[in-house]
Amino acid sequence: MKNDIILAGVGGQGILSIAAIIGLAAVDMGMHLKQAEVHGMSQRGGDVQSHLRISDEEIASDLIPKGCADMIISVEPMESLRYLPWLSPDGYVITNTTPFVNIPNYPEIGKVLDIVQQQPHYVMLDCDTMAKELESAKSANMVVLGAASPFLCIPFERLEAAVAKLFGKKGDAVVALNIKALNAGRQVALNSK
Amino acid sequence: MQKQLLLGDEAIAQGALDAGISGVYAYPGTPSTEITEYVQHSKEAREKNLHCTWSANEKTALEGALGMSYSGKRALAAMKHVGLNVAADPFINSAITGANGGLVVVAADDPSMHSSQDEQDSRFFSKFAFIPTLEPGNQQEAYDMTRYGFDLSEKYRVPVMLRITTRLAHSRAGVQRREVNAENQISLPENPRQFVLLPANARKQYKDLLKKQAGLEQESIESGYNTYTDAADKKLGIVACGLAYNYLMENFADRKVPHPVLKISQYPLPRPMIEKLFNECETILVLEEGQPLVEEQLKGYLSKGLHIKGRLDGTLPRDGELNPNIVAVALGLPNTEGAPVPEIVASRPPSLCRGCPHIDTYNALNQAIAKYSPGRVFSDIGCYTLGALPPYNAINSCVDMGASITMAKGAADAGLFPSVAVIGDSTFTHSGITSLLDAVVDKSPITVLILDNLTTGMTGGQASHAEGRIEAICRGLGVEEDHIHVLKPLPKQHEANLEVIARELEYRGVSVIIPRRECIQTLNRKMRAKFKNKEKGN
Numbered sequence: 001m002k003n004d005i006i007l008a009g010v011g012g013q014g015i016l017s018i019a020a021i022i023g024l025a026a027v028d029m030g031m032h033l034k035q036a037e038v039h040g041m042s043q044r045g046g047d048v049q050s051h052l053r054i055s056d057e058e059i060a061s062d063l064i065p066k067g068c069a070d071m072i073i074s075v076e077p078m079e080s081l082r083y084l085p086w087l088s089p090d091g092y093v094i095t096n097t098t099p100f101v102n103i104p105n106y107p108e109i110g111k112v113l114d115i116v117q118q119q120p121h122y123v124m125l126d127c128d129t130m131a132k133e134l135e136s137a138k139s140a141n142m143v144v145l146g147a148a149s150p151f152l153c154i155p156f157e158r159l160e161a162a163v164a165k166l167f168g169k170k171g172d173a174v175v176a177l178n179i180k181a182l183n184a185g186r187q188v189a190l191n192s193k
Numbered sequence: 194m195q196k197q198l199l200l201g202d203e204a205i206a207q208g209a210l211d212a213g214i215s216g217v218y219a220y221p222g223t224p225s226t227e228i229t230e231y232v233q234h235s236k237e238a239r240e241k242n243l244h245c246t247w248s249a250n251e252k253t254a255l256e257g258a259l260g261m262s263y264s265g266k267r268a269l270a271a272m273k274h275v276g277l278n279v280a281a282d283p284f285i286n287s288a289i290t291g292a293n294g295g296l297v298v299v300a301a302d303d304p305s306m307h308s309s310q311d312e313q314d315s316r317f318f319s320k321f322a323f324i325p326t327l328e329p330g331n332q333q334e335a336y337d338m339t340r341y342g343f344d345l346s347e348k349y350r351v352p353v354m355l356r357i358t359t360r361l362a363h364s365r366a367g368v369q370r371r372e373v374n375a376e377n378q379i380s381l382p383e384n385p386r387q388f389v390l391l392p393a394n395a396r397k398q399y400k401d402l403l404k405k406q407a408g409l410e411q412e413s414i415e416s417g418y419n420t421y422t423d424a425a426d427k428k429l430g431i432v433a434c435g436l437a438y439n440y441l442m443e444n445f446a447d448r449k450v451p452h453p454v455l456k457i458s459q460y461p462l463p464r465p466m467i468e469k470l471f472n473e474c475e476t477i478l479v480l481e482e483g484q485p486l487v488e489e490q491l492k493g494y495l496s497k498g499l500h501i502k503g504r505l506d507g508t509l510p511r512d513g514e515l516n517p518n519i520v521a522v523a524l525g526l527p528n529t530e531g532a533p534v535p536e537i538v539a540s541r542p543p544s545l546c547r548g549c550p551h552i553d554t555y556n557a558l559n560q561a562i563a564k565y566s567p568g569r570v571f572s573d574i575g576c577y578t579l580g581a582l583p584p585y586n587a588i589n590s591c592v593d594m595g596a597s598i599t600m601a602k603g604a605a606d607a608g609l610f611p612s613v614a615v616i617g618d619s620t621f622t623h624s625g626i627t628s629l630l631d632a633v634v635d636k637s638p639i640t641v642l643i644l645d646n647l648t649t650g651m652t653g654g655q656a657s658h659a660e661g662r663i664e665a666i667c668r669g670l671g672v673e674e675d676h677i678h679v680l681k682p683l684p685k686q687h688e689a690n691l692e693v694i695a696r697e698l699e700y701r702g703v704s705v706i707i708p709r710r711e712c713i714q715t716l717n718r719k720m721r722a723k724f725k726n727k728e729k730g731n
Contacts, residue, residue, distance in 0.1 A: 010541065023198060027367065033198065036364040038307070039223055039653075044576065046543035060442035062364040065517040067529030081538050087531040102544065107537040115535050 001031075001153045002055035004064045006083045009075035010100045011048050014141035017166065018073060019052050021145060024162035025154045026054040036062045045102050047079055054153070073148045075127070075141055076100045077112045084119075092121040094148045094189070096140060098128035123147045125188045131181055139181035146185025156186065196367035201357055204332040204368045205271075205299060206231035208339030212295070213374030215266035216244030218254035220623060221652035222273030223308035224362035225301035229271055230655075241376065247649075249658050250594070250623040251276035255283040255298065262287075262296040262352075263388055265380035267343050271299040274315050279594065279624065281318070284352075288322040289398045290388045291350040294377050295343035298324075299355045301362050304483050304514035308359075310574070310591065312512065314483035316460065319354040323402050325409045326354045326460040327418065328435035332366040334458065338418065340371070345412060349405050358482050360514060361436055410461045418458040421466050426451040430474030432467070433457065434487055436515070437480035443517040444526055457487065467491065471499055478523060479503035482515055544579060550646055550710035551577045553682035553690070554615075555587040557708075558642065561694040562613065569609060573597040573625070575617035576650040576712075588615055595624025602628070602637045611698040614641045618659035619649040626666060629703070633671040638701040640694070643667075646712040654715040667705045676700060682708040 005022070007015040019035055026033050036051040051064045066085050071092040074080030080095035087093065093116055099109050116122050127143035142163070149156050160179050167175045199207060206228045209217065219229040232238045232245040244261070248254035251272040261268035272280060277300045284298065300315035319326040327342055329335040335357065342353040386394050413419055431450065433441045434457040442448050455470050457463075470477060471491075477499060479488040488503035502508040508523045509515065522528050545552050555577075562569060572578060572588035573596060580587040590600055601614035616625050621643050632639055643663055649655040659666075667677050676697065680690045690708070697704035 011543070023365070027196070027198060032367065034364060034366045036360060037200070039227070039363050044543035044546065044579065044651075045541075047541040058448075059366075060448070061439045061517050062360050062366075062436075063440075063516050065443060065521070065529055067531045069531070078538055079541075081535050084532040084534060085530055089531070091531070103539055103541055105539045107539060111537055115537065119532075 002053070002057070003071070003153050004069045005052040006064065006069045006072045006086050007050040007052055007074075008072060008079040008083055009048060010079065010102065011045050013075040013100065014138075015048060015050055015075055018141050018145045019050050020166055021159060021162045022052060022054065022152065022154065024165055025158040028162070029154065029158060031056050032059050034059045034062045047082060049079075049083060071148060071151055073144055075144055077109065077116060078107065081112065081115055090121065092123065092148075092151050093119045094123045094144060094151070096127040096144050097124050098126055098140070123189045123192055125185065127185065130184050134177065134180050134184060136177040136181055139178050142178045142181035143185035146182040147189040149182070149186045150189050196369050198365050199332055199336075199368045200227055200363060200365050201329070201332050201335045201361035202227035202301075202363070203231045204335040205339045205355065205357070206235070207368065207370060208336040209269040209297065209343075210235060210237060210243075211370060211373045212340040212343040213267055213376045214243065214269050214343075215294075215376050216258070216261050217269045217271060218244070218248050218257040218261075219271040220248050220250050220254055220276060221649050221655045222251075222276045222301070223652055224303060224359040225271045225273045225276070225299060226652045226655070227362070228269075228299060247655055247658070251280040252283060255280040255287070258296060258298070259283055259287050259290070262292045262294045263382065265294045266377045267295040269297050269299065272301070273309065274300055274302040274313050275309060275311065275593065277315055277318055278313075284318065284324075285322045286390060287352045288324050288402055289390055289395055291398065291402070292346050292352050293350070293380070293382045293387070295346040296352040297339060297342040297346060297355055298352055299357065302356065302358045302483055304358055310593070312483070314486060315354065315356050316483065316486045319356070319460065320486070323406060324352055324354050325349070325412070326356055328356045328458050328460070329361065330435050330438045330456070330458060331361070332364070332368050334418070335361065336368050336370070338458070341416065341418075349409060351402070351405060351409075356435070358436060358514065360482075406461060410463060413459045413461055413463040414465060416459055419463050419466060420456045421469065422450070422454045422456070424449075424451050424453050427453060427474045428476065430470040430477050431455070432470065432477060432479045432481075432487060432491070434479075434481040436482045437520070440515050440517045440520040441480060444521050444524060462487065462490065476500045476502060478508065480509070480515065480520060480523070542582060544582065545576065546713050548713040549576070550682040550708060550712070551580060551644055552585075553684060553687065553710075554642065554644055554680075554708040555580045555585045557682070557687055557690040557694055558613070558615070559585065559587050561691050561698060562611070565611060565698075569604075569611060570613045570615055571597045571600040571604065572614075573616040573620045574651075575620050575644075577615060577617055577644050580615070593624075594620055595628050598625050598628035598639070598641055599631060601639045601641070602632045602635065605637045605639050606635070610638050610701070612639050613698070614639060616641065616643055617650070618643060618645040618647065618663060619657040621663065622658040622666075626670065629667065629672070629705075630670050632703050636702055640697050640700070640704045640706065642694075643705060643707045645707050645709040647709070648712045648715045650712045650714065654712060654718065663707055672703050672705050676702065676704040678704075678706045680706060680708045682710050
């Protein structure tokens with residue numbers, strides 16, 4: 001039982017919260033974990049990625065070998081494509097469709113989404129709009145995590161419990177909103193499966 | 194006790210806390226910053242009142258740590274690799290004085306230059322200084338070796354270097370803590386001359402240091418951190434240092450390598466273990482993160498005898514960090530790779546944040562300097578280095594901490610006028626003050642912009658020693674009062690700022706202009722905290 005996951009996005013989009021939730025759930029299950037993060041200069045509005053590995057056996061490398069990732073979870077559509085060299089042939093691309101445009105040469109979004117749709121396995125969803133509709137605009141990252149949840153080796157209740165643990169300090173209302181966002185994303189993935 | 198999920202940096206900090214340190218000394222620098230931040234946020238450290246405030250730079254940090262060691266207590270100094278250049282003087286000489294209380298120096302290297310201007314390998318520094326070195330390969334080893342480092346330091350009375358790289362510093366895994374040691378009591382060196390490096394003493398101390406090397410090598414053989422795993426296929430023997438060991442293991446699903454493997458995590462190198470590998474194997478492959486230190490030693494100058502493969506013969510890339518795929522190719526195993534990156538994917542370099550004060554400063558500076566020929570702005574290390582990228586294209590150099598002012602001065606000495614320096618507040622107090630003194634003494638015709646965002650921005654907003662002190666420092670150094678200006682870098686102040694910068698560019702002496710506005714990141718953080726407190730109050 002293992003998942004090798006590339007988390008992708010732009011600095012400040014909350015990919016580390018996604019990592020923290022999967023990590024909390026995995027450790028609660030007694031699994032091994034390694035998670036390589038990006039800190040420092042590259043964080044300033046640049047592309048960021050995290051290699052997250054969970055396994056019931058000991059993990060050797062902090063980095064996932066190319067061509068071996070089970071999934072790419074991306075908070076930004078173009079960023080989901082940047083890490084295709086790491087994705088295994090039967091791996092999943094799970095991505096938000098709302099672009100984060102902070103460069104002048106951002107490609108036409110239609111073309112980006114076309115390429116996502118050419119992948120053998122993908123889930124695409126507009127996490128930003130879904131989060132806004134739930135009146136929780138900041139929870140777009142939870143929506144995309146929810147969409148990834150059917151493909152994780154972690155039971156969904158464990159993820160919900162981890163969300164409650166991570167956001168517990170911020171109060172019940174925040175926890176409830178994030179769990180709602182998580183469920184909304186999961187439904188999209190289950191319906192498209 | 195349950196395992197904690199810690200970054201490599203945090204594991205080192207926890208290891209040091211549990212080893213009974215009395216203080217950590219550091220200047221922020223990626224990838225080492227989180228070591229000190231972990232101690233600063235630690236409840237135990239607060240209760241024990243351990244020293245954990247930032248130092249002005251890495252040199253003052255290491256000297257502070259050495260003073261604590263002199264007093265008999267355990268001290269940790271932490272810095273990024275280029276910070277060790279700044280601290281080179283105390284580092285090399287602390288090997289000659291030796292330690293009293295345990296002294297561990299963390300050097301965090303950055304192969305592939307994720308957040309640095311070079312990828313120098315600190316193991317060369319420690320070899321040069323005769324300082325024993327530990328190179329953990331995972332987070333648990335980072336914790337354990339930090340503790341061991343303090344014991345080793347006290348046993349042999351030498352500083353110990355702990356060498357890590359970005360990938361371990363910023364990767365998280367479970368760490369098992371062990372018992373907590375009490376702090377040492379104050380106990381000054383038995384030999385009152387130990388720390389007095391007058392030539393006559395230094396010569397004696399240096400001989401002592403050389404004598405310690407045999408014992409230190411014995412430790413490398415016996416500590417258990419260097420391990421020899423035998424296997425049947427002796428066509429190849431593998432030396433895997435630090436993190437490289439993980440990439441080797443990643444390539445064997447059952448974690449059984451068909452060749453003998455010598456895992457190296459402690460230096461000086463354990464000669465008998467290497468000899469055994471040499472005697473039994475036809476070819477040796479050296480896997481090391483960073484520069485080919487072990488490979489060069491094994492190969493020798495003339496590279497005669499056994500065939501050594503590694504970074505020098507092209508088996509591995511000559512630069513950049515390793516990964517499982519690079520190691521697979523070196524082992525002759527099939528490589529794996531997914532689909533290529535679609536051409537449509539544009540690069541997304543880091544950029545100045547929206548609302549950043551540096552943007553307004555660069556807009557004013559660019560306009561003021563447009564009438565002169567290009568290539569006159571010397572800059573420094575910090576967020577504002579991003580001013581080198583479009584759309585600003587505002588700066589022409591970034592070399593080392595403090596170089597902006599002294600390079601502007603040198604260019605002015607050469608006849609370039611106007612000549613401009615752009616330096617951040619924290620970088621100025623790190624290494625710019627003596628540079629400015631040089632300019633004042635020579636009455637150099639330079640304009641220095643000290644971009645004061647009231648924090649150490651690039652590393653995440655740590656306290657800056659410059660806060661509230663810049664004008665007084667400049668006056669104290671002898672900058673003329675009339676040529677010290679404080680500006681507010683805001684779009685609505687653009688014309689006024691432009692006028693001041695344009696005027697001072699023409700002044701044939703030292704001018705200091707201080708555009709001052711808080712970093713948008715730290716400001717937002719404060720506002721969020723304030724909002725939260727207000728909500729709580731209601």
